[in-house]
Amino acid sequence: MQNAIAQRAPRKPASFYRLKRRVVRGLQIFALLLVLIYTLFPYYWAFVSSTKQGAALYRSALLPALDFTYYRQLIDNPIFMGSLLNSAYVAVSTTLLSLIIGISAAYALGRIDFPQRRAMLMIVLMISIFPQVVVLSGLFELINWLGLFNRPSALILTYLLSTVPFTTWILTTFIREFPRELEEAAIIDGCSHFRILMKILLPLMGPSLASTGILAFILAWNEFLFALTFTLTDENRTVPVAIGLIAGTSRYEYPFGQIMAASVTVTLPLIAVVLVFQRRIVAGLTAGAVKG
Amino acid sequence: MSARLARRDHRDAWLFLLPVIAVILLVAVWPLARTFFFSFTDAYLDEPSVYSMVGFDNFIEILQDRSWWIAVKNTLIFAAISVAIETVLGLAIALLLNSAIPGRGLARAAILVPWAIPVVVATKMWEWMLNDQFGVINKVLSGLGLVDHGIAWTASSSLIMGVVIFVDVWMTTPFMVLLILAGLQLISPEIFEAADVDGIPAWKRFWSITLPMLRPAIGVAVLFRVLDALRMFDLAYVLAASNENVMTVSIYARDRLISFQELGVGSAASTWVFLLVAFVAIIIIGVLRLDKAAGT
Amino acid sequence: MASVSLHSVSKSFGTHAVIQGVELQIDDGEFVVFVGPSGCGKSTLLRIVAGLVAPTDGVVAIGGDDVTDVPASRRGVAFVFQSYALYPHMSVARNIGFALETLGMAKEAVSQKVLSVARMLKVDHLMDRRPRELSGGQRQRVAIGRALVRQPEIFLFDEPLSNLDSDLRMEMRLEIARLHNDLKTTMIYVTHDQSEAMTLADRIVVLNHGRIEQVGTPQQLYHAPDNRFVAGFIGSPRMNFMGVSSQATAGRIVGAGNLSLALASSDLENPITEIGIRPEGLRLVAEGDGRMVCILERIEDLGHEHFGYCRISDDTVWVIRLPEAPSPDRIGKPVGLDFADAAVFAFAGDGRRIALAGLQKMAAEAPLP
Ligand SMILES: Nc1ncnc2c1ncn2[C@@H]1O[C@H](COP(=O)(O)OP(=O)(O)OP(=O)(O)O)[C@@H](O)[C@H]1O
Numbered sequence: 001m002q003n004a005i006a007q008r009a010p011r012k013p014a015s016f017y018r019l020k021r022r023v024v025r026g027l028q029i030f031a032l033l034l035v036l037i038y039t040l041f042p043y044y045w046a047f048v049s050s051t052k053q054g055a056a057l058y059r060s061a062l063l064p065a066l067d068f069t070y071y072r073q074l075i076d077n078p079i080f081m082g083s084l085l086n087s088a089y090v091a092v093s094t095t096l097l098s099l100i101i102g103i104s105a106a107y108a109l110g111r112i113d114f115p116q117r118r119a120m121l122m123i124v125l126m127i128s129i130f131p132q133v134v135v136l137s138g139l140f141e142l143i144n145w146l147g148l149f150n151r152p153s154a155l156i157l158t159y160l161l162s163t164v165p166f167t168t169w170i171l172t173t174f175i176r177e178f179p180r181e182l183e184e185a186a187i188i189d190g191c192s193h194f195r196i197l198m199k200i201l202l203p204l205m206g207p208s209l210a211s212t213g214i215l216a217f218i219l220a221w222n223e224f225l226f227a228l229t230f231t232l233t234d235e236n237r238t239v240p241v242a243i244g245l246i247a248g249t250s251r252y253e254y255p256f257g258q259i260m261a262a263s264v265t266v267t268l269p270l271i272a273v274v275l276v277f278q279r280r281i282v283a284g285l286t287a288g289a290v291k292g
Numbered sequence: 293m294s295a296r297l298a299r300r301d302h303r304d305a306w307l308f309l310l311p312v313i314a315v316i317l318l319v320a321v322w323p324l325a326r327t328f329f330f331s332f333t334d335a336y337l338d339e340p341s342v343y344s345m346v347g348f349d350n351f352i353e354i355l356q357d358r359s360w361w362i363a364v365k366n367t368l369i370f371a372a373i374s375v376a377i378e379t380v381l382g383l384a385i386a387l388l389l390n391s392a393i394p395g396r397g398l399a400r401a402a403i404l405v406p407w408a409i410p411v412v413v414a415t416k417m418w419e420w421m422l423n424d425q426f427g428v429i430n431k432v433l434s435g436l437g438l439v440d441h442g443i444a445w446t447a448s449s450s451l452i453m454g455v456v457i458f459v460d461v462w463m464t465t466p467f468m469v470l471l472i473l474a475g476l477q478l479i480s481p482e483i484f485e486a487a488d489v490d491g492i493p494a495w496k497r498f499w500s501i502t503l504p505m506l507r508p509a510i511g512v513a514v515l516f517r518v519l520d521a522l523r524m525f526d527l528a529y530v531l532a533a534s535n536e537n538v539m540t541v542s543i544y545a546r547d548r549l550i551s552f553q554e555l556g557v558g559s560a561a562s563t564w565v566f567l568l569v570a571f572v573a574i575i576i577i578g579v580l581r582l583d584k585a586a587g588t
Numbered sequence: 589m590a591s592v593s594l595h596s597v598s599k600s601f602g603t604h605a606v607i608q609g610v611e612l613q614i615d616d617g618e619f620v621v622f623v624g625p626s627g628c629g630k631s632t633l634l635r636i637v638a639g640l641v642a643p644t645d646g647v648v649a650i651g652g653d654d655v656t657d658v659p660a661s662r663r664g665v666a667f668v669f670q671s672y673a674l675y676p677h678m679s680v681a682r683n684i685g686f687a688l689e690t691l692g693m694a695k696e697a698v699s700q701k702v703l704s705v706a707r708m709l710k711v712d713h714l715m716d717r718r719p720r721e722l723s724g725g726q727r728q729r730v731a732i733g734r735a736l737v738r739q740p741e742i743f744l745f746d747e748p749l750s751n752l753d754s755d756l757r758m759e760m761r762l763e764i765a766r767l768h769n770d771l772k773t774t775m776i777y778v779t780h781d782q783s784e785a786m787t788l789a790d791r792i793v794v795l796n797h798g799r800i801e802q803v804g805t806p807q808q809l810y811h812a813p814d815n816r817f818v819a820g821f822i823g824s825p826r827m828n829f830m831g832v833s834s835q836a837t838a839g840r841i842v843g844a845g846n847l848s849l850a851l852a853s854s855d856l857e858n859p860i861t862e863i864g865i866r867p868e869g870l871r872l873v874a875e876g877d878g879r880m881v882c883i884l885e886r887i888e889d890l891g892h893e894h895f896g897y898c899r900i901s902d903d904t905v906w907v908i909r910l911p912e913a914p915s916p917d918r919i920g921k922p923v924g925l926d927f928a929d930a931a932v933f934a935f936a937g938d939g940r941r942i943a944l945a946g947l948q949k950m951a952a953e954a955p956l957p
């Protein structure tokens with residue numbers, strides 16, 4: 001029989017391929033370690049620094065000193081605890097509101113055929129990507145007019161600008177993944193659109209709502225521009241602004257220890273959520289982009 | 293005739309959309325319209341109701357301001373370089389995490405950490421690590437004998453843009469990695485197996501199979517990231533307040549508006565930002581043909 | 589129970605016309621089956637009857653009343669989906685009873701009705717299970733139960749059995765037939781499966797590209813198809829076709845494989861461009877005998893029946909149904925094919941079938957050379 005082309009390719013001894021495979025594997029694991037250090041070290045370092053007092057902070061020992069004085073100071077600091085509460089209040093309210101508004105819109109955009117559907121989707125998408133600074137003056141006026149200036153509620157209202165289009169978009173892609181026949185069956189069974197949403201889709205959408213809610217929460221928790229602009233006094237600030245505005249008396253007394261302690265504190269809940277709901281978050285992020 | 297059945301559906305659709313439309317009108321369309329309106333006035337923030345119309349004066353004033361052009365240049369440089377680095381790095385990490393190696397599950401979770409951390413916190417963390425005297429990075433560098441005294445990363449006007457880009461890359465590469473990973477997972481493994489059996493070398497497999505098939509995923513990710521980078525505010529603001537070397541157009545507009553209380557001029561600046569971003573978005577969508585790739 | 593009538597019903601999705609001017613009258617209690625190639629609009633037409641899709645044009649009437657604008661839930665129809673579309677988060681009992689619950693019926697009345705339907709379909713021991721804990725056949729029964737409980741005037745089935753394996757499909761087919769027998773309710777049934785269509789239907793509607801090609805009893809469609817499409821679509825394996833040319837002067841048509849058929853003069857006005865013979869209308873005979881010659885290329889032995897593949901020309905292979913397997917030595921050799929005149933279907937250039945007066949008469953005459 002004639003040699004097939006595939007058989008004619010030159011072949012080296014088996015040991016060569018074994019070695020090559022091991023080298024590649026070794027390089028991959030090395031690269032993975034680098035990635036882990038790159039992504040995790042800054043946070044680790046923030047933690048290490050936040051537990052060192054005085055001069056120890058300036059000696060770069062790699063292990064934490066586990067002195068929690070700064071954390072105790074934070075807990076005793078009513079302004080910081082207040083801003084933590086503000087952040088929680090704003091982020092939770094924003095998330096709930098955006099989910100409710102988003103699911104309702106997503107049902108219409110994902111399921112009901114109406115002529116302006118595509119246009120509405122494009123509008124929603126465009127609003128989620130345009131720069132917030134563009135609406136700053138208009139929002140400023142609106143918030144003053146509503147009497148919300150320097151109130152955390154102002155932030156809830158303005159955060160809807162980014163979270164509502166975003167939740168709408170993601171929930172629309174999630175809703176589209178449900179088989180259409182499920183709703184057709186419900187229509188035949190006599191359900192109104194509202195009943196379909198409440199009794200058929202919502203009970204099935206727990207995971208999707210969780211993904212979307214977590215993303216909206218993170219967005220709201222981390223927001224800076226509006227929080228900086230629409231709150232004025234310390235007791236109404238959210239945590240990112242509070243941290244951003246911590247300053248020392250001079251450049252050399254910059255309170256890095258305290259800042260790191262505060263940073264670790266506000267980030268801890270996020271990191272816990274992220275690690276626990278890793279899969280759901282990735283599902284939400286990619287639902288919006290790849291399938292969109 | 294039976295359009296009536298369809299009409300009932302349409303009416304329901306609008307009912308479901310009512311809340312979202314109300315929100316969009318209230319916090320997007322109306323403020324946007326007011327911003328456009330104010331940009332033609334000489335109003336000040338402390339007394340917005342007192343103004344007169346000044347035509348295009350504000351727009352011209354912005355264009356004649358050297359700081360504005362510096363901000364535009366900074367923003368474009370920042371967006372171009374950071375997104376370019378993120379894309380390449382994100383692609384590399386995604387390819388790494390897509391191969392079957394021990395610990396990749398851990399890495400996939402770890403990669404989310406920089407993404408979830410608030411920008412302010414990330415900035416403070418890196419500011420501390422890059423501190424000229426006590427920062428761990430300078431300690432490591434001098435420990436390795438690479439520098440003899442600490443580099444003033446954040447204080448030096450020539451390095452600060454580099455620092456901003458570096459921190460941004462750290463925070464947003466995870467987003468790229470996740471989107472590209474999702475794109476990779478849409479590619480059937482059989483395609484790679486076929487290439488393997490056919491003896492296609494790894495680099496060729498990357499150029500002729502992986503990259504073309506990832507194009508839509510990368511395109512969407514790049515679009516999102518570029519638009520996000522163009523509106524960057526918090527990172528540069530926290531790191532350097534209004535330092536001209538990293539002032540972005542968002543910082544510029546907010547400064548005019550809030551710090552200088554110039555409602556009219558600030559709104560005009562915001563409008564220019566809007567036009568700039570819209571212009572770049574249209575170019576990117578055109579170049580990547582995303583309208584076709586992401587047909588909704 | 590009710591009749592259904594569709595009057596010049598059309599449906600377009602954007603510019604894509606999916607259903608085009610359909611006229612159809614379905615009598616009370618009739619079992620009608622829609623067949624047609626994939627994408628021809630069967631499901632769409634069924635959904636139009638159900639009210640799930642609004643027609644772009646035309647009138648849908650049920651029981652004589654115009655229901656074009658009536659929503660699906662008020663049409664008195666029940667729909668069984670190919671994917672079953674059971675509510676995944678509800679138990680079997682709640683799935684079946686959900687429509688009644690939606691109507692606001694009292695709890696005990698609902699559970700009583702649900703139980704009687706479940707008994708009838710032999711799923712009463714599964715009442716608390718979720719759909720994902722059921723087998724395919726059980727899901728199918730629950731889906732039918734959900735339809736039954738509403739006591740609809742019309743049952744609509746969209747390929748309800750296509751996700752089942754062939755044994756279960758047979759069993760459920762019988763069950764649906766029995767259901768129709770017991771209830772005498774109008775049923776419209778979409779299927780890909782020829783044997784389902786032939787065994788269940790009172791009448792079959794053949795659809796193609798959104799138009800009705802023919803409506804008739806299974807026998808009519810099999811023995812007297814209106815056109816080439818229906819002839820090719822009904823019957824399995826499908827009818828063998830061959831292009832022919834008419835020799836008007838000689839009063840005959842000729843084709844590959846030495847085919848030559850004499851025609852009555854009345855047949856010559858419509859030029860015949862193609863003929864067809866079903867696999868069961870052909871007989872394998874010795875070379876030199878019969879009315880055509882060909883090469884036997886391959887034999888498929890299915891146990892209870894056999895099919896021979898005969899090459900007639902470079903681009904024509906015919907299938908013959910054989911009562912018993914011929915000797916393998918004949919493979920690759922020339923053989924003869926014989927058929928009765930009545931087995932020949934003739935088609936005009938536009939696909940219409942032409943009834944052949946001449947051939948039927950000639951059947952008694954001596955075979956052609
Ligand atoms: N909602 C829709 N929007 C656009 N086109 C559609 C829609 N529903 C169906 N179509 C198109 O209408 C045509 C007919 O679809 P239909 O589902 O009725 O076919 P079918 O005969 O049931 O096919 P199958 O046997 O594969 O189920 C197809 O070309 C399909 O692509």
Ligand SMILES: [Mg+2]
Pocket residue numbers: 630631632746
């Ligand atoms: Mg179908």
